[in-house]
Amino acid sequence: MAPARASNGTTSSRARELRRTFDLLARTEPYYACARWRRAPYDATPYEGLGTGEYVPGVGVSAADAETLFDRLRTSTSDGWTDVVGHAEDANGGVKREVDEDAGSGEVSVVGNRVVRKPAAPVTSREALGSPMRLGVDVEERPLWGVDCYTREAILASVATAPAFAGEDRRDKRVEFFVKRLLPKLHTLGDDGWDAAVLAERVLEDAIAEGDEDAAAASRALLWAIHELDDADAEKRANESTKKKAKKAKGDTSTAVQTAQDAVSEVELVPKEHRVQFRIHPKGTGVVCINPNGLKAGTLVNYYIGEMYPPWQWYERQDAIKKSFPNMNLPSFFNITLERPAHDERGRHVIFVEAMHKGSFASRLSHSCEPNCQTVTFTKDGKLTLGMFTVRDIAYGEEMTWDYSCITESAEEYRTGFCLCSSPGCRGSFLTYAGNGAFTAIVNKKHSFLHRNAILFVASTTPLTKAESESLYVAGIRQCALEKCPDWVVKWAALTLQYIKLEEKELPDVLMKLPVTEYGRYDEIGAKYEAAGVASTRITNLVVTLDKIRYVLNRPGQRRDSFFRALSDDEVIDHLWSGEASVFRRFIITMVNSGGDKRNEARSASMSTAAMFEKTWTDTRVASALKAIKKSVNVVERPETAEQARARLLQVRAALEHAGDKAFHAQARDLLWLHANTLHYFTIEKFDLVLSPPVNIDDMKSQISCEMRTKLPNAVKGNRDKLLQKKYGPLYVWGQLVTWYKQTVYAPDASLSADRRGSLSLPDPESCYSAVPTKYTSSERRSLIKLMRSNIHAMWPTTMSWSFKNPTKVYGSPMFDEALRETFPKEYASGASFQTLLGEFERS
């Protein structure tokens, strides 16, 4: 139906004003330019309904693992316990704490030193726990629609053109119309949900029938805006395309007329030309309240049940899904974690619950940034279970939603998860990005790559203390998380926990100093709440990492000792000076070979170091250097201590300064300095490779619409099963332990060798005396010093003339010493600070 078009001056100035608002919105509101606009509803994802409170083992979960999972559902917390504040017990051994009812009316309250979410409504009686809401009676599953943030604001701005809704002070009234009139109607529109005009017309009909003049005026204003602006734009676009076509038809009048007619009919027939300012998107199946009396706050909606997976297997499955469906940009979030409470006798653990194929309608609720339901973990019949509860009264026709609180480690996923909750306080994405600068501020400063390796080093070389063991217990990291973990892993967990606590203490300050955003600024309570949330996520990641590591360490025949082994004094002497592949010997060989005499090269590799000093070398730079070294350094006897070995490297360095041709020796001198100034060395003992059985993801094939991988990556070499098999390489444990706060990296060990360049692994002596003598210029030296000064963790760029093959697999550097000092100031205080050393190095 062609809309009536306003033609008077007032109306067109109103239209101009509104257009200006839209232009402004397009610049300020996120997600106007969200992915393609889909107008067809999604097919429902069918699922098998499970019985009340029933959990079942996931696909491919072994009988033994299933037994463990069922056992982990058992809890020592008493029946009726919930993780909602007020019922929550202190992590420290089950002391009940009262909720501070006066702490404010907001969602957040500080209890003791913990900041916790305040329940919006208490969970109702125990009897109510047995009777979830009924499909078809209280609630209904339906294909639902949602508006993006731009569209929400465009609708509110359009409604504001009705005099009764105009003005800054009437935003609440506009929002009320949007939330109470438009959204419930939207949930009834079926296939027409994409069309804002149909929505406005239906609301107008209702308003007229009810005699609600305000609502009628708001609907008319919206309809007017849609037709005045949106349709006009569509028509304009169509006219432009007609003109283009007509121009193409070059004078053929009959073709031009025909083309114009085609274009006009397109305006009417092609919906994609319309509503671009008012984009309503399908969001799949959701759940709507159809109980004529609505639902009271605190009602059990349903049990959130499904298939259980242990953490290691859950991530194996996710990896297999991602590898098989490379075009899937966002997974479907039907899963939830069931977390054991910290004060349970056996402590924390995490069970992954997948509800995509088996579960209840609780898993079909959409996300909302301003939800009316929440999930609650509670104890029933001695077992933990998850339930969805209403947190406020819900009216007939309202969509039921909860805050997914889903954290992603992928920036792409975060951007793809644009939120359609339509709530006025929508955050834009239904995911929270873990890489957000504010949340990584303390990690970057106090828990960077070398700090995390420092923790591993200390965990591998010193025993667990009683205080550390107690702190693990207090934090709920007890039997479930720690059983079958070797001592060094337990120590690692204790030290990592120390970091988590430090971060929780320091993060609020960082958050409060953040610049004001459109969502405002953190106040003290908000910042503490956020930091507590980050700490809780970190502890979950710690527990998940322990589970993954344990899986690898407990394979038959696998080594159980730590893979980090500190070098003894004797080994350090060999490494620096006396060994077959010592730094000193490799340096001498490299230098004598740099003379370019190929016959020497062959000989020097087998020649003893002492013999090399006796021989006459044709290259005068080499000959004079050897002479200078021999004169001032004892090159024959084995040093007695590691300290002496270091001192000798420095003597060699000093001798080179007097050996003539400074530029020739410049790089070697710097390398000798780095090795001589390293206090802590360690080596690694690899684990056996672990190959998991192929993951069975057949159940996913019918659910995921994107293409299954047809071309196999090279690494898989034609065998599809290999694609579905997780390979835990010999350095996997190292990689996972140093990236413990991330879980979705497929091969956390893959980037280790790059990360180690320079920072943890010192350059090879073979990189000195390059074929191009001028390569190590003073400007490269300056940039190297600048890099080390600004960031001890930085890997050295591949453009610099250093190599890092590290054939002896000995690790350690002055930068690593500094990280040890920073992480454990009491235990590793000795030695000059790295910055002081660097100052000396720069001047030398």
Ligand SMILES: C[S@@+](CC[C@H](N)C(=O)[O-])C[C@H]1O[C@@H](n2cnc3c(N)ncnc32)[C@H](O)[C@@H]1O
């Ligand atoms: C747990 S499922 C909910 C049920 C699902 N809509 C269905 O059709 O079965 C979660 C998925 O629903 C969609 N969804 C839920 N809430 C959303 C929201 N606020 N914005 C956008 N998509 C949402 C997303 O595709 C998300 O991955």
